[in-house]
Amino acid sequence: MSPYDLAAANTNHVPDWVGDGKEFPCKIAPNRRPTLQRGSQTVTIKDMSESAIHFDEMLDHEDGRRSPYQRYGAWFDEQPLNHLAKKSADAEVFFRRTGITFNVYGQQQAEERLIPFDIVPRIISAHEWSLLTNGIEQRVRAINAFLEDIYHRREILKAGRVPKQLIADNEAWLPQMVGVKPPGGVYTHIVGIDLVRTGENEFFVLEDNARTPSGVSYMLENRETMLHMFPELFSRNRVRKVSNYPSLLRRSLQACIPKRCDEKPVVAVLTPGIHNSAYFEHSFLAEQMGVELVEGHDLRVTDGRIAMRTTQGYRHIDVLYRRIDDEYLDPLTFNPDSVLGVPGIMDVYRSEGITIANAPGTGIADDKAIYSYMPDIVEFYTGEKALLKNVETWRCSEAESLSYVMEHLDELVVKEVHGSGGYGMLVGPAASKKEIEAFRAKLKAKPSNYIAQPTLALSTVPILTEKGLAPRHVDLRPFVLVSPNGIDITPGGLTRVALQEGSLVVNSSQGGGTKDTWVLRE
Amino acid sequence: MLGKTAGGLYWMFRYLERGENTARLVDAGLHIALTHAQSEDDQWDSLLETTEARRQFEASGRIADRQNVLEFLLSDRSNPSSVLSCFHAARTNARLVRTAITREVWESVNETWLTLNEALSRPIIVSELPDLLALIRRQNSLVRGALHGTMLRNDTYDFCRLGSAVERADNTSRILDVKYYVLLPTAIPVGSPFDNVQWESVLRSVSGQRAYRWLHGTDVSASGIADFLIFDTRMPRSLMFSLRETTDLLASLETAYAMTVESHAMAKRQMDVLDGQSVKQVIETGLHEFLQSFRQDNASRAVQIEQDFRF
Numbered sequence: 049m050s051p052y053d054l055a056a057a058n059t060n061h062v063p064d065w066v067g068d069g070k071e072f073p074c075k076i077a078p079n080r081r082p083t084l085q086r087g088s089q090t091v092t093i094k095d096m097s098e099s100a101i102h103f104d105e106m107l108d109h110e111d112g113r114r115s116p117y118q119r120y121g122a123w124f125d126e127q128p129l130n131h132l133a134k135k136s137a138d139a140e141v142f143f144r145r146t147g148i149t150f151n152v153y154g155q156q157q158a159e160e161r162l163i164p165f166d167i168v169p170r171i172i173s174a175h176e177w178s179l180l181t182n183g184i185e186q187r188v189r190a191i192n193a194f195l196e197d198i199y200h201r202r203e204i205l206k207a208g209r210v211p212k213q214l215i216a217d218n219e220a221w222l223p224q225m226v227g228v229k230p231p232g233g234v235y236t237h238i239v240g241i242d243l244v245r246t247g248e249n250e251f252f253v254l255e256d257n258a259r260t261p262s263g264v265s266y267m268l269e270n271r272e273t274m275l276h277m278f279p280e281l282f283s284r285n286r287v288r289k290v291s292n293y294p295s296l297l298r299r300s301l302q303a304c305i306p307k308r309c310d311e312k313p314v315v316a317v318l319t320p321g322i323h324n325s326a327y328f329e330h331s332f333l334a335e336q337m338g339v340e341l342v343e344g345h346d347l348r349v350t351d352g353r354i355a356m357r358t359t360q361g362y363r364h365i366d367v368l369y370r371r372i373d374d375e376y377l378d379p380l381t382f383n384p385d386s387v388l389g390v391p392g393i394m395d396v397y398r399s400e401g402i403t404i405a406n407a408p409g410t411g412i413a414d415d416k417a418i419y420s421y422m423p424d425i426v427e428f429y430t431g432e433k434a435l436l437k438n439v440e441t442w443r444c445s446e447a448e449s450l451s452y453v454m455e456h457l458d459e460l461v462v463k464e465v466h467g468s469g470g471y472g473m474l475v476g477p478a479a480s481k482k483e484i485e486a487f488r489a490k491l492k493a494k495p496s497n498y499i500a501q502p503t504l505a506l507s508t509v510p511i512l513t514e515k516g517l518a519p520r521h522v523d524l525r526p527f528v529l530v531s532p533n534g535i536d537i538t539p540g541g542l543t544r545v546a547l548q549e550g551s552l553v554v555n556s557s558q559g560g561g562t563k564d565t566w567v568l569r570e
Numbered sequence: 571m572l573g574k575t576a577g578g579l580y581w582m583f584r585y586l587e588r589g590e591n592t593a594r595l596v597d598a599g600l601h602i603a604l605t606h607a608q609s610e611d612d613q614w615d616s617l618l619e620t621t622e623a624r625r626q627f628e629a630s631g632r633i634a635d636r637q638n639v640l641e642f643l644l645s646d647r648s649n650p651s652s653v654l655s656c657f658h659a660a661r662t663n664a665r666l667v668r669t670a671i672t673r674e675v676w677e678s679v680n681e682t683w684l685t686l687n688e689a690l691s692r693p694i695i696v697s698e699l700p701d702l703l704a705l706i707r708r709q710n711s712l713v714r715g716a717l718h719g720t721m722l723r724n725d726t727y728d729f730c731r732l733g734s735a736v737e738r739a740d741n742t743s744r745i746l747d748v749k750y751y752v753l754l755p756t757a758i759p760v761g762s763p764f765d766n767v768q769w770e771s772v773l774r775s776v777s778g779q780r781a782y783r784w785l786h787g788t789d790v791s792a793s794g795i796a797d798f799l800i801f802d803t804r805m806p807r808s809l810m811f812s813l814r815e816t817t818d819l820l821a822s823l824e825t826a827y828a829m830t831v832e833s834h835a836m837a838k839r840q841m842d843v844l845d846g847q848s849v850k851q852v853i854e855t856g857l858h859e860f861l862q863s864f865r866q867d868n869a870s871r872a873v874q875i876e877q878d879f880r881f
Contacts, residue, residue, distance in 0.1 A: 146673075331669055346574055357726065359572075
């Protein structure tokens with residue numbers, strides 16, 4: 049029986065997937081409960097072994113559904129399961145025909161894969177959303193102030209709140225950006241903040257994505273798909289719309305004009321090309337904004353500006369939304385072997401002939417080694433306590449932390465400082481002894497390459513399975529636009545869901561799926 | 571528009587046209603093979619000749635029998651001109667230019683690829699072939715329809731049609747070239763049954779049987795067919811039609827861009843040469859030589875187009 053079956057929920061206060069032999073893999077033994085050692089902010093991680101209950105966003109403890117899900121739940125109760133199963137299959141056809149595909153690295157067979165889409169929306173109340181947006185806005189402001197500071201006056205280093213060495217030794221810190229003022233004073237035009245939830249009002253920032261966060265096309269296409277398949281749901285629920293994201297993005301990019309631009313600014317999206325895993329998103333955003341999608345070989349420097357090769361000769365570009373990493377941006381400045389970038393673009397940038405979004409060198413703000421200092425960073429620049437919590441983090445570069453991590457590998461999540469996409473990480477509670485020992489060797493060899501965090505009791509949201517609704521762990525990536533005129537957070541975001549029962553890994557490259565994310569009106 | 575985008579549109583439609591024409595050729599070949607068993611092997615051989623794929627086919631060490639040739643032309647991924655490869659290339663180009671085409675055009679190309687990829691991944695069975703070939707033509711019509719019905723009539727549209735026109739001129743001239751010997755009055759006595767079969771196959775390859783009969787009744791002659799496929803501007807797959815379309819499109823691009831391009835001048839010169847000739851002259855001076863030189867001109871114009879518009 050599904051825990052979302054109301055009758056079941058009313059009789060058993062505990063959802064029935066708990067204690068039925070399918071133990072949650074991330075249980076932390078009570079005698080080894082992690083204590084907080086780092087950061088200026090105290091975070092209590094619930095001891096999961098005591099109750100082994102994960103906060104479920106649809107169900108409450110008492111007698112049914114949490115309020116954001118009530119209308120949806122009533123609608124759901126009226127739907128025959130086979131009808132929903134058919135809709136689910138329709139959605140897949142819809143995605144395939146539209147070509148919303150994802151290239152997976154390291155798998156030759158599956159060159160283009162669909163990210164599984166679950167048709168049950170993740171619903172966030174207006175109140176929850178306002179809590180989140182206040183915290184996100186504060187954090188994004190701090191990130192931009194931090195970037196401006198470490199590339200200019202370096203006050204935070206002088207004040208000793210962030211170790212100098214951490215910046216100096218970091219590959220994401222670009223000396224070429226020292227003293228450079230990005231057009232409009234904006235460093236991170238687009239930010240994706242990854243959040244997880246553990247309780248009613250318990251949200252944690254898992255990661256700040258300040259380089260080139262992806263996934264926004266899925267936020268938009270997931271909504272499009274839901275509107276197409278279940279129009280009646282949107283007349284029953286007051287869901288805030290996400291569809292104006294592309295026009296806001298364009299407006300926000302056009303608000304950061306480089307000095308040399310004297311007419312209406314021309315925007316373009318720079319993609320590594322058709323074989324990149326996120327190519328669909330690049331072309332989608334260019335199409336939705338009504339701007340050109342360019343590759344490095346379409347561009348060159350002319351008259352101290354960047355120009356694209358058109359059927360009528362070279363035409364200037366003023367704002368480049370680049371979806372390639374810093375390293376590949378300019379072979380004359382960074383990786384000399386890069387063919388994806390534009391030779392000389394950094395010179396043009398420094399002489400204010402082009403706006404690059406996000407600015408080069410923003411990676412230093414979302415680096416996993418910096419992450420643990422975020423509460424200090426927020427406080428330093430905003431003068432306020434951080435509204436959104438950080439997950440407790442052990443920096444393996446520090447001897448004391450390293451020895452703690454070594455002793456508790458079976459209960460921690462260990463991540464590479466510079467890794468992304470869920471690769472090269474260890475989920476202790478889910479790993480075999482052999483895997484743990486193999487990882488221990490890697491950790492020992494280069495401790496500064498890793499950080500460790502406790503396994504959080506991530507919230508669950510139901511997905512549709514053959515047998516009805518079933519809980520699965522989720523995270524949330526809202527998308528933030530920063531322009532000189534202010535910060536704009538699209539009410540929604542990308543909800544990623546670990547489709548395997550009990551799994552905590554939501555990355556699309558590792559079998560995660562997505563959901564439409566609803567933010568309700570007041 | 572980006573030069574790369576213009577190139578992507580142009581090549582997308584060249585590949586669609588090529589894939590469709592190969593399917594038409596196979597259809598004509600199949601028709602003859604099924605109705606005239608004695609000439610079957612020749613038929614498959616001449617298909618390889620037409621698509622200029624014989625060398626590659628022979629390198630693979632296979633025998634030119636029905637099954638091998640069919641698979642090579644339709645579904646062989648290692649043959650860059652197979653129908654499957656053409657539609658894959660068309661779809662790859664469509665992905666490249668997604669920002670320039672309407673959602674309907676993109677979806678029609680994408681769906682065409684998904685449909686044909688599935689259909690052509692199964693073993694080719696002769697009894698199912700007519701349906702398969704009809705499916706290929708129908709899918710391509712879907713793309714053409716989406717293009718016609720939803721695209722702005724600007725340079726984007728012109729580059730798409732330019733790709734079709736250039737490719738079609740090339741393909742029709744190849745179809746004629748392979749059969750040129752049967753159109754020569756001395757090769758085989760006119761009016762023999764074999765002769766008729768070959769004529770029929772030429773017309774069928776360009777879906778021109780009915781059109782020809784409308785215009786000429788049952789008066790089927792070698793020079794009549796050559797005239798029809800070279801000079802008749804009412805026939806959308808004739809050389810003259812394709813050339814005229816190419817010239818018009820290049821003129822339209824010149825106007826839109828307020829510039830002159832060499833490829834347009836080349837196309838006009840070719841038109842003038844063709845205009846001054848009759849089918850009688852062409853056959854007397856050598857149909858094969860004529861077609862070869864036409865194809866060379868078409869190819870060098872295609873190169874010029876890529877330069878003119880910075881693909």
